[in-house]
Amino acid sequence: MASIPPKPENPLHLHTTKLTLGCPILDSFLGGGIPCGSITELVGESSAGKTQLCLQLLLSSLLPPSLGGLSSPSLYIYSEPPFPLRRLLRLSLPSLPPRPLDHIFVRPAHSADDLLSLLSHLPDSLPVRLIIIDSIAALFRSEFDNTPRDLKSRSSLFFKIATKLKDRARKLGAAVVVTNHVVDVVEAECGGARCLWSSGRRVVPALGLAWSHCVNTRVFLTRSEGMVRRSNGEECEVRTRRMHVVFSPCLPERSCEFAIVGHGVLGVG
Amino acid sequence: MEISCLPISASHRAKLLSAGYTTLSSLSSVSPPQLSRDLNVALQEAVDILKVSSESCRVEVQDGAVEFCKGAQTAWDMLSEEQALRHISTGSGDLDSILGGGIHCKEVTEIGGVPGIGKTQLGIQLAINVQIPYDFGGLGGKAIYIDTEGSFMAERAYQIAEASILDTFDNFGCQLKEIPEKLKAESFLANIFYFRICSYTEQIALINYLDQFLVEHKDVKIVIIDSVTFHFRQDFDDLALRTRVLGGMSQKLMNLAKKFSLSVVLMNQVTTKFTEGSFHLTLALGDSWSHSCTNRVILYWNGNDRYAYLDKSPYLRPASVHFSVTGKGIRDATSQCKRVRMM
Secondary structure, eight states, X not given: OOOOXXXXXXXXXXXXXXXXXXOHHHHHHTTTSEETTXXXXXXXXXXXXXXXXXXXXXXXXXXXXXGTOOSSOEEEEESSSSXXXXXXHHOOOTTOOSSGGGGEEEEXXXXXXXXXXXXXXXXXXXXXXXXXXXXXXXXXXXXOOSSHHHHHHHHHHHHHHXXXXXXXXXXXXXXEEEEEOEEEOOGGGTTSSOOEEETTEEEEETTHHHHHTTXXXXXXXXXXXXXXXXXXXXXXXXXXXXXXXXXXXXXXXXXXXXXXXXXXXXXXX | OOGGGSSSOHHHHHHHHHTTOOSHHHHTTOOHHHHXXXXXXXXXXXXXXXXXXXXXXXXXXXXXXXXXXXXXXXXXXXXXXXXXXXEEOOSOHHHHHHTTSSEETTSEEEEEEOTTSSHHHHHXXXXXXXXXXXXXXXXXXXXXXXXXXXXXXXXXXXXXXXXXHHHHHHHTTOOOSXXXXXXXXXXXXXXXXXXXXXXXXXXXXXXHHHHHHHHHOTTEXXXXXXXXXXXXXXXXXXXXXXXXXXXHHHHHHHHHHHHTTOEEEEEEOEEEEEETTEEEEEESSOTGGGGSOSEEXXXXXXXXXXXXXXXXXXXXXXXXXXXXXXXXXXXXXXXXXXXXXXX
């Protein structure tokens, strides 16, 4: 049986395409945008802005490469119905092609096995270059107990799902974005993961250490409340939202402030 | 390989043995007319026998040396041996010193740690530093980088290469007016043989193929697998099978390290283990894997600082040291308390 020997690649030819977030400040913060070919995790508490950012990415992926897009349709897999259509309709970006919603494929996932089956049966001909899973945590919440056996089978599922996603990412040159929730930290446990403060709570990403090994980039969205004086002199309460790079193959740990306004997510610089 | 294994006719073999030629080396210094007299065969037959025996000599390779006459070595082998005595710098002098100078050749070193601690960064740094030219204290070798997780980014490797080259020149106090082609970051990147692996079967197939690849690319001095673990944490309901597969793989890697005088560096993940009533962080792949490597370094967080702990070494004491990951790559920590702590 003849086998083809594997061929090495030359890193000089391995350029990483980045998908714009639709805001130059956020793009610069993330070294150009969301990288293609690997898994980026957006983790944060509810209403931190994860879904909002994902919806924005659905639109920006339709932009031409000259504007930082991928000129390609995207796939949005949601695990917490309903699909946020109204929010998507409110977003807008300049230079979008006509009828952008025609290029966004949407599919619910009911469980981890459902997701795995979905990913296994994606037709190779589907030219999506952005895959979003919002959220991965909801798929694992109810099914598993805390017994060692269940934890092992749960962690095996993480790696299976991550492998399928990375395969797609590599074959299609796609960006994969996965959102995750947070859990409160019990003092003794904060060994493996670094914790962050959000809304006055010490939190770590859900799904534990095994899942942390499955993502390439982790971006933490946090928020805290305070008063801000607007440029017209008015004072109003604003949630300060910050985006933190927790780990990344090419970015240092850093954070930047962002805001969610009517038509999208913007960096504050 | 002895006379009995030579591909010659049985009668010739019998004549050789009865004439006293029992080893290949005894044939290496005899002339054809002499042999034809001793064996009582035609001159042409003697020439043929000597030809077959000298070809068999060349095929048998011991440590890369062709033993045509005892004690001789090729210049390539001498250079290889000298290079093997050198260590590959990690970029951090403190980390190098607890490692006895750096990563050793002819050995397998395991590097484990939590996500984000710097395993991939260290892997890329080593793939670059192995290429530091011989005249500048490096090995002047090439690197094989086996990526199983997709964390290798060429832009980052370029950044690390640029910084490493500049720092090397600084250390030697030289200012080159014009950097030669082979000392540019682009050349350093081109000298990394990058393989992207998507399943454990691909991983094993590649490791089996490396023997052939390394014969064709003798200038490779480091093989990095980042991470060796990823594809083994799924699909293995039978843990005994996994242990066997991992054992076979680690044996092959150990043999490659020794045979080609290069270093093998394996990145490992961490997992939680429930022992003695509480959860502990431990390296993945189980207890039997812990015997698979010559050296083990564990990277961990101490507050907001990165530390490296030498957990296993045949001749160095356990020690831990503070290091940092900067835009330039792996470097010494710059804070005040950067003493090396001996255990």
